[in-house]
Amino acid sequence: MSVLTHVRPTSRTTTYDQLTPFRQTLFDTAIADAAEAANATDYNHAQQRAAHAAGLTIPTGGEVTKCACLDCYCTAIFDTSGPGLRVIETTDYGLVLHQCATCTDDHPTPVED
Template sequence: MAIAVMTHAPTQPTVNYADLPTHVQDHFDKLMELADNAANATEYEALMTALIAITGITGVRHNEIVKCACTACYCDHVFDADDSNALVTEETDAGYNLGRLQCPDCADSHPRPVEN
């Protein structure tokens, strides 16, 4: 009797946008724009699924990723929008779907934009 051993792939909770190939960056930007303006939850979920697939991020809890919106630096991290260590940089405008969040690294290194 053979026994199969399965190993779990390590999670990749963030990627650096600048490290993505140019054509992937272009695709990412277009999908994020579409997600931000999605008319309904089904469309938004499908776009987020595509974004997660093209970036290779794994371990996303609620099928939503964002690019860091830190106002203190030029961070290019793309990360799980549900990360408990991320901080809101500004409230979401009416009519748009994507929140503006600081990645956990920036949240540790820079002032809290909403509070300061």
């Protein structure tokens, strides 16, 4: 006898322009709240709200972000623990800006001398 179970989607990415305007506002507000969080609890709560607004599931203490590619206008939103990501900058406030795996492949870092 087969048993079917309900499974949550396991997608680790979505795109900002696939979100409804309402969900975009929820995502933007949650990301802004995370950036301005005074402590880890507030930051983690804001990250969970951002993930939920984007339709993603992240573990407790996980993070989501929008691609910060400097070479194109990418609207990918992704779990920062995913494979193939690249840190492109760390801001003065210690926030890490990531490039999604697709942009990492499409726009590789030039070899420095």
